[in-house]
Amino acid sequence: MISKGKITFILVLIAFWIVTLVVAIRFFGKSLPFTKSQTTQTIETQKILEEESVVIDVVEKVSPSVVSIAVEDTIIFDPFGFEGSGKERQSGIGTGFVVTGDGLILTNKHVVSEDNRKYIAIIRANDGAEQKFEIKRIHRDPFNDLALVQVDAKDLKPVEMGDSDKLKVGQKVIAIGNALGRFENTVTIGIVSGLGRGVSPFDPSTGLTERLEDLVQTDAAINPGNSGGPLVNSGGQVIAINTAVASAENIGFAIKVNIAKQLISEFTSSGGKISRPFLGVRYTHVSQDSALLNEVQEGEFVRQVVVGSAAGEAGIKIGDIITHFEGQKLTEVETLSKLIRTKKVGDKITLRIFRDGKTSDVTVTLGEAPSQ
Numbered sequence: 001m002i003s004k005g006k007i008t009f010i011l012v013l014i015a016f017w018i019v020t021l022v023v024a025i026r027f028f029g030k031s032l033p034f035t036k037s038q039t040t041q042t043i044e045t046q047k048i049l050e051e052e053s054v055v056i057d058v059v060e061k062v063s064p065s066v067v068s069i070a071v072e073d074t075i076i077f078d079p080f081g082f083e084g085s086g087k088e089r090q091s092g093i094g095t096g097f098v099v100t101g102d103g104l105i106l107t108n109k110h111v112v113s114e115d116n117r118k119y120i121a122i123i124r125a126n127d128g129a130e131q132k133f134e135i136k137r138i139h140r141d142p143f144n145d146l147a148l149v150q151v152d153a154k155d156l157k158p159v160e161m162g163d164s165d166k167l168k169v170g171q172k173v174i175a176i177g178n179a180l181g182r183f184e185n186t187v188t189i190g191i192v193s194g195l196g197r198g199v200s201p202f203d204p205s206t207g208l209t210e211r212l213e214d215l216v217q218t219d220a221a222i223n224p225g226n227s228g229g230p231l232v233n234s235g236g237q238v239i240a241i242n243t244a245v246a247s248a249e250n251i252g253f254a255i256k257v258n259i260a261k262q263l264i265s266e267f268t269s270s271g272g273k274i275s276r277p278f279l280g281v282r283y284t285h286v287s288q289d290s291a292l293l294n295e296v297q298e299g300e301f302v303r304q305v306v307v308g309s310a311a312g313e314a315g316i317k318i319g320d321i322i323t324h325f326e327g328q329k330l331t332e333v334e335t336l337s338k339l340i341r342t343k344k345v346g347d348k349i350t351l352r353i354f355r356d357g358k359t360s361d362v363t364v365t366l367g368e369a370p371s372q
Contacts, residue, residue, distance in 0.1 A: 054234050055189060058174050061236040063185050064125050065159045066229060067096040067105050068178040069135075069149075072118040095177035095229030096121065096149065097238065099161075099264055103133070103153040106260055107228030108243050109145045112138050121151050124184055141263055142276045142369035143341050144255060145212060145243050148267055159230060162237030164256035167192055167216060175220040175242055175252075177229030190220030190250075199244055199253055211335055215253040216240040222252030277343045278369035280309020285332055286321060297354040299323035299330045314364040316353065323359065324352035340366070 071093050094111030098104070105121060112119055112135070119135040133151035140147045171192045179186035194217030218231060222242045231240040231254045240254030267274055283300035291298040299321040305312050316322075323330060325339045326349055343349060345368045352361050 055174060055187070058232060058234065058236045059176065059185075059187050060126055062097075062159060062174075062176055062230060062232055062238075064123070064157045065098045066123070066176050066185055067098060067107070068122040068124070068184045069094045069096050069107055069111055069228065070120045070122060071114075072120050094225060094227045095242070097228075097230045098123070098156045098158045099148075100158055101154065101156050103151040103156060104264075105135075105149045105151065106241065106264070107147055107149060108241065109140045109147040111228045112140070112147050112149060119149070121149070122184070123156070139267065139272070139274050141274055142278065143337070144259055144263070146241065146255065146260055146263055148264070148274070159232075159238045160236060161257055161261055162233055162235070162239040164216070164239050164258045167195060167239060167256075169193065169195060172234050173218055173220055173239065174232050174234075175218070175222055175226060175229060176232070177222075177226030177242060179223045180225045182225070186223075186226075188221040190218050193217050193219045193251070197253060211337060212244065212253070212255070213338060214256060214259075215243070216256060218252050218254060219250040220252065221250075222254075226252075275345055276369040277340055277345050277347060277366035278310065279336070279340055279364065279366060280306035280311040281316060281322075281336075283322070283336065285330075285335065287332065297321055297323045297359070299354065300336045310364050310367040314351075314362050316351070316362065316364075317355070319355070321354040322351050323354050324350075326350055 094107060096105045096107030096111070099106050119138070121133045121135055123131045123133075125131075131153075133153055135149045135151055137150040138147060139149070169192050173190055173192055175188045175190070176185055178184050197215040197217045198211065198213045199215060200211045216231065216239070218240075220231070222245050224245070226242045227244075229242045230238040231242055233239050239257050241257065241260055242252065242254045244253040245251075263274065281300075281302050282304040283302050286294075286296060286298055286301050288298045302311075302316060302318055302320045302322065305316055305318060322336060325334075325336060328334055328339060330336055330339075343366055345366060347366050349364050349366060350361055351364055352359055
């Protein structure tokens with residue numbers, strides 16, 4: 001038989017090993033480097049750092065190519081009311097970005113829409129160094145809200161262009177621009193929230209709205225002053241040009257970069273010229289409901305005819321309604337400007353006109369749109 005002393009010794013020994021095991025589990029469990037909670041935390045931290053690193057890398061890559069565009073005015077300062085003195089003041093109005101190292105810059109047409117104004121291009125390097133150039137020449141695209149401007153410079157850093165045909169809804173994008181005309185190289189982040197959008201932003205310089213088609217919609221904050229700035233992907237490639245802000249929050253629009261790439265290619269190959277077909281009318285669309293209500297036909301109501309233009313030479317008058325383009329009925333989707341873009345300078349087209357309750361066809365030879 002086992003004595004009581006031996007039984008007691010065995011029980012004490014078992015209790016000792018149980019306590020030792022519990023202490024070891026608690027101690028080593030806290031210090032193990034691969035516990036589930038710590039592993040999850042490490043992965044999450046790594047993910048955050050990687051996302052921040054992507055944005056930082058893109059900003060450092062693209063920012064030296066971003067241009068703040070300002071207009072320079074002469075103001076009169078006369079504190080005592082006797083005599084004034086001219087003083088130059090610069091105020092930011094928009095953004096652009098460098099497309100060639102020898103000083104070609106892309107921006108929105110509405111940013112540089114006024115003639116006889118002195119525009120300044122300001123480029124800020126990552127180290128804060130600033131370069132200012134007077135914009136010498138402006139070439140406007142009559143079809144799109146785009147313009148190419150030139151400065152006398154060398155060794156500027158051009159952006160890398162992406163392919164807007166490969167854009168996907170949900171893709172991360174980064175907008176860089178001169179927000180509110182005061183905050184240079186402001187960075188905002190978002191996603192592509194829609195493709196193939198169409199808007200009609202109001203242009204305060206002309207008092208007219210201009211229909212823009214096939215735009216990229218984004219929720220990245222785009223403020224006044226961001227116009228003309230780059231919308232870039234996670235690889236630092238420009239995929240669109242910021243151009244319009246909707247009245248709703250978190251909805252902005254940008255022109256696909258492939259349109260700009262085509263413009264730059266044509267401009268370069270033509271020796272520095274933008275050539276676009278031009279009809280020479282300003283118009284407002286008459287919807288089907290409005291047409292029925294006013295006993296007219298749906299189409300483009302002519303509000304202005306440019307003197308000496310193709311429309312003027314063909315006898316088109318203010319008050320006419322252009323209802324068909326080459327047999328294609330004009331609607332809110334199939335617009336006159338959209339169909340003209342498919343033609344070239346010198347092409348002959350047939351327009352159907354509604355005037356005084358009657359329709360007639362006229363042949364028009366498209367002229368060349370002014371780009372200056």
